[in-house]
Amino acid sequence: MTLVARARLVIVTVALLSMVAAVSARAETFGPDGAPNPTASVVDQGTLLKQVPRIEGRIDIPDTKASVLVQPAGRTWDYFHEVLLHWGGAIVILGTIALLGLAYLIMGRIRIAEGRSGRKILRFKAFERFSHWLTAVSFVILGLTGLNITFGKIVLLPLIGPEAFSDVSQAAKYVHNFISFAFVAGLILIAIIFFRDNLLEKVDIDWLKQGGGFIKSRHAPAGRFNFGEKLVYWLSLAAGLAVSVSGFLLLFPFFGTDIAQMQLAQVVHAVVAVLFVALILGHIYIGTLGIEGAFEAMGTGEVDLNWAKEHHDLWLAQQLANQDRQRQPSATPAE
Amino acid sequence: MARMKFLCDADRCIECNACVTACKNENEVPWGINRRRVVTINDGKPGERSVSMACMHCTDAPCAAVCPVTCIYPSDDGIVLHDKDICIGCGYCFYACPFGAPQYPRVGNFGSRGKMDKCTYCAGGGGTEAPGSAAEFAKYGSNRFGEGKLPMCAEMCSTKSLLAGDGDIIAQIYRERVAKRGYGSGAWGWVTAYKEDIEV
Numbered sequence: 001m002t003l004v005a006r007a008r009l010v011i012v013t014v015a016l017l018s019m020v021a022a023v024s025a026r027a028e029t030f031g032p033d034g035a036p037n038p039t040a041s042v043v044d045q046g047t048l049l050k051q052v053p054r055i056e057g058r059i060d061i062p063d064t065k066a067s068v069l070v071q072p073a074g075r076t077w078d079y080f081h082e083v084l085l086h087w088g089g090a091i092v093i094l095g096t097i098a099l100l101g102l103a104y105l106i107m108g109r110i111r112i113a114e115g116r117s118g119r120k121i122l123r124f125k126a127f128e129r130f131s132h133w134l135t136a137v138s139f140v141i142l143g144l145t146g147l148n149i150t151f152g153k154i155v156l157l158p159l160i161g162p163e164a165f166s167d168v169s170q171a172a173k174y175v176h177n178f179i180s181f182a183f184v185a186g187l188i189l190i191a192i193i194f195f196r197d198n199l200l201e202k203v204d205i206d207w208l209k210q211g212g213g214f215i216k217s218r219h220a221p222a223g224r225f226n227f228g229e230k231l232v233y234w235l236s237l238a239a240g241l242a243v244s245v246s247g248f249l250l251l252f253p254f255f256g257t258d259i260a261q262m263q264l265a266q267v268v269h270a271v272v273a274v275l276f277v278a279l280i281l282g283h284i285y286i287g288t289l290g291i292e293g294a295f296e297a298m299g300t301g302e303v304d305l306n307w308a309k310e311h312h313d314l315w316l317a318q319q320l321a322n323q324d325r326q327r328q329p330s331a332t333p334a335e
Numbered sequence: 336m337a338r339m340k341f342l343c344d345a346d347r348c349i350e351c352n353a354c355v356t357a358c359k360n361e362n363e364v365p366w367g368i369n370r371r372r373v374v375t376i377n378d379g380k381p382g383e384r385s386v387s388m389a390c391m392h393c394t395d396a397p398c399a400a401v402c403p404v405t406c407i408y409p410s411d412d413g414i415v416l417h418d419k420d421i422c423i424g425c426g427y428c429f430y431a432c433p434f435g436a437p438q439y440p441r442v443g444n445f446g447s448r449g450k451m452d453k454c455t456y457c458a459g460g461g462g463t464e465a466p467g468s469a470a471e472f473a474k475y476g477s478n479r480f481g482e483g484k485l486p487m488c489a490e491m492c493s494t495k496s497l498l499a500g501d502g503d504i505i506a507q508i509y510r511e512r513v514a515k516r517g518y519g520s521g522a523w524g525w526v527t528a529y530k531e532d533i534e535v
Contacts, residue, residue: 045523
């Protein structure tokens with residue numbers, strides 16, 4: 001054995017021995033007579049709670065989540081759910097409704113400036129409208145049933161009594177669980193079919209500079225979707241992804257998650273859902289009451305030519321150019 | 336009015352799990368549901384301690400606060416009861432509970448939960464069933480409390496580690512024990528459940 005190898009052996013042995021000594025010194029306390037003192041080695045719960053967020057141990061039953069003995073974070077989650085979420089949610093949602101009401105009082109319904117031309121142009125194909133309404137209807141159902149879980153006991157319970165409210169909430173729970181799949185399907189369809197037209201372009205900056213069509217004297221240029229619509233698209237996609245992922249975690253409780261992650265999933269789900277509801281309230285207002293001629297796009301699918309000229313001039317020009325090209329008899333022979 | 340509490344003296348618990356069995360038997364708790372369990376801290380190491388844990392019947396119970404249908408409420412004795420006819424099985428009480436007490440039978444699709452079940456302090460149910468009736472027993476288990484008896488788990492604990500009864504009295508018993516033997520790992524869960532600790 002060479003000197004180097006012998007030295008290495010000594011170093012490793014000393015290191016191992018000192019490690020063993022260190023571990024037992026940390027774990028075991030000795031009495032004044034040198035005998036191990038098992039009671040002095042005990043961690044008391046006060047000290048333990050200061051060191052770790054929750055006390056966990058070993059259990060004899062297969063239910064792994066039962067191994068958490070104490071998790072004071074439950075009270076924190078209670079505070080979030082009963083105070084922050086109730087106040088925050090109410091302020092955000094009622095505030096949005098108040099702001100939209102104010103906008104309506106100040107600006108009123110924004111009319112088509114040149115009046116209706118009587119000529120129509122197809123804006124959304126049937127499948128695009130189907131995707132939109134699949135998402136929209138499921139969103140409204142999910143929103144109402146979700147709000148019931150948070151605000152139902154304040155708003156609905158005093159009106160209909162505990163038994164009826166329990167039946168309604170039980171049904172709402174199942175509806176919420178099942179409709180979630182329709183919402184995710186709709187969201188995926190929307191994400192795919194509207195993706196290209198929602199990529200940001202240079203014209204979006206001009207649209208913003210011109211006041212987004214809310215200033216009557218200025219024309220805001222836009223392609224198929226203006227910057228406001230693109231914002232709704234991208235924010236909906238982000239919010240939709242967040243509520244879907246957190247929602248599926250809540251749908252399959254404790255499948256690979258622990259108590260802290262379940263609480264976090266609920267917090268994310270609730271906070272994003274409240275903001276999502278506020279966003280969609282704005283979207284619904286602009287698409288129905290706010291702007292004349294906008295609803296038809298998703299209703300019948302066809303919009304008035306003057307409406308298109310005012311709100312989506314670049315898109316209209318492109319559509320008309322396409323139509324002209326198709327009308328040229330030499331371009332494509334009839335099959 | 337007495338304020339009913341649980342106290343597990345972990346320095347006496349021998350992890351025999353008899354409290355778990357007693358609870359299951361007394362209340363005819365279904366398979367997969369554990370109203371009470373024993374958790375072992377630092378298993379196999381010096382200073383290992385076991386704690387028997389169930390619903391602690393908290394002061395300002397967080398489960399009751401978060402319940403979307405307000406089916407959980409404290410009784411006059413501070414026992415946290417719930418009404419299974421009102422419960423919708425949403426699982427929120429489990430997220431709020433610091434002690435993992437609420438249990439749910441698995442029903443139907445996904446991970447969806449049936450009506451919540453938890454320790455009732457052997458005091459029957461919080462529903463409309465008559466106290467001590469067969470209907471109450473079928474839904475919630477035993478109503479020993481109505482007969483003037485304490486929960487089965489604590490009553491048959493072989494080392495008298497698990498104490499049930501009026502909070503002031505069991506706190507005094509624990510204080511005397513700690514004073515006599517000279518050590519104690521604390522009243523597990525008391526700060527979180529009752530917002531007070533036992534000064535020893």
